[in-house]
Amino acid sequence: MPEGNKTAVIFDVGRVLYDWDPRILYERLIDDDRALDAFLRDVVTIDWHFQHDAGRDFADTSAELAVLHPQHAALIAAWGPRFNESIGPAIAGMHDIVRDLDAADVPLYAITNFSHEFWPPFRAQESHLFDRFRDIVVSGAEKIVKPDAAIYRLALDRFGLRADEAVFVDDNAANVAAAQALGIESILFTDAVDFRARLATLGFPIAA
Incomplete structure (x- = not known):
């Protein structure tokens, strides 16, 4: 016992x-490494995502973030429906x-x-x-x-x-x-x- x-x-x-890293998803969507690093650092941050863990709806958090970063609206919108793609292997x-x-x-x-x-x-x-x-x-x-x-x-x-x-x-x-x-x-x-x-x-x- x-x-x-x-x-x-x-x-x-x-x-x-399971591994988890937003880079796993966004490296498929952003070809330039420097642009990818900047997007993960400044836009879809861990603090922003933590709101989802705390119970906020993605529709609300993504709309707020898109107002701040309108040039990235399409990439931000991908986070929710493609979230499983940010989860890596066992x-x-x-x-x-x-x-x-x-x-x-x-x-x-x-x-x-x-x-x-x-x-x-x-x-x-x-x-x-x-x-x-x-x-x-x-x-x-x-x-x-x-x-x-x-x-x-x-x-x-x-x-x-x-x-x-x-x-x-x-x-x-x-x-x-x-x-x-x-x-x-x-x-x-x-x-x-x-x-x-x-x-x-x-x-x-x-x-x-």
């Missing part, structure tokens, strides 16, 4: 289970870990900062993986984003878990610290080899 009362694993999604080794844990009947959950609009088509596209999860809390649907402690409390309540029963993995140090502060064993993701070893050390039924 896992160490102590730990029985479940809670995953982040972006850059833990992170090496991580889907194997999900399958191994699921095969051992370890309850799997996720907490992801993700738009309430962009999540459903991505979830449907990747059902082969996400069907293994018992529940997933999506920030855009809740209008609460990591690292706000409220999203972890909501997730634990919905998952039916105590903090000391869960292990959480995320690539963002602030998100990890926030979960740790609530008593959730939390791992800063680096790669699948390290994560697998950490799970084995904690007593989960998985080969290191």
Whole structure:
């Protein structure tokens, strides 16, 4: 049995289970590298996108941004309908870990900062993986984003878990610290080899 009362694993999604980078989409639409760098730096910024994770509608955020950058209106408009194209391949080794844990009947959950609009088509596209999860809390649907402690409390309540029963993995140090502060064993993701070893050390039924 896992160490102590730990029985479940809670995953982040972006850059833990799948790569994500707006460059993956926009390098298909902007040929010039300098123009691409400037567009990603000054127009579709991470701060702008964070509004979607917090629950704002793309129709509103894109209209506001197009007013500021009318010369880029068409490129801005592509963000929503083509968002899945900004999601890269599976992170090496991580889907194997999900399958191994699921095969051992370890309850799997996720907490992801993700738009309430962009999540459903991505979830449907990747059902082969996400069907293994018992529940997933999506920030855009809740209008609460990591690292706000409220999203972890909501997730634990919905998952039916105590903090000391869960292990959480995320690539963002602030998100990890926030979960740790609530008593959730939390791992800063680096790669699948390290994560697998950490799970084995904690007593989960998985080969290191």
